[in-house]
Amino acid sequence: MTTRWLTSDEQRAWRAYMAATLLLEDTLDRQLQQDAGMPHLYYSILANLSEAPERRLRMTDLAERSKITRSRLTYAVARLEKDGLVRREQCPSDRRGSVAALTDEGVAVLERTAPGHVETVRASLFDRLSPEQVGQLEEICARIAGGLVGGAQDGGGPEDLPWKRRSTPCP
Structure with a gap:
C-alpha cells in the first residue's frame, strides 16, 4: 500500500486544527480548574448527567456521550463521587450494570460554573467566527x-x- 502523504494545504490545515484544539482544550481546562477545581472532562460528565432524564445515565451510555473508554469514565466518576457530585447506583434493569446520578451538590457546581465556562467558550471560539x-x-x-x-x-x-x-x- 502506498502512503498518501498530506499535500501542503492539508498539512497546514492539519497543523492549524491541532494547534486550535490543543489550545482550546487547555484554555477550557484552566478555566474549569480555576472555577471548579476540575478538568473539562469531569465538567462534561456532569453536564451530560444534568441533561439526562432524572439526571441519571447508565455508565455505558455516559461513556458513549463522553466519547471516552469505560475505564477512564469509571476513574472520573469515582473522583466525582468522592467529591459528592455524583453517586453510583445499581441499574434496576441489569444487576451487572451501574448508573451514575448527578447529586444536588453536582447541580450546584454546574450552576456556579456554567456562566464562566460558557463565557470562555464564547470568547475563545465563537466570538472569533x-x-x-x-x-x-x-x-x-x-x-x-x-x-x-x-x-x-x-x-x-x-x-x-x-x-x-x-x-x-x-x-
Missing part, C-alpha cells in the same frame, strides 16, 4: 465525527469506538 463560519464549523465537525463513528477510518468497526473498548484483564 462569523455566523457563516459557525455553521461551517458544525458541518465540518459533524462530518468528521460521523465518519469516525461509522468506522470509515482504517476499516475500524463499532467495537473500535472508545466507549466500546474492553480493558485487557490482568493475568
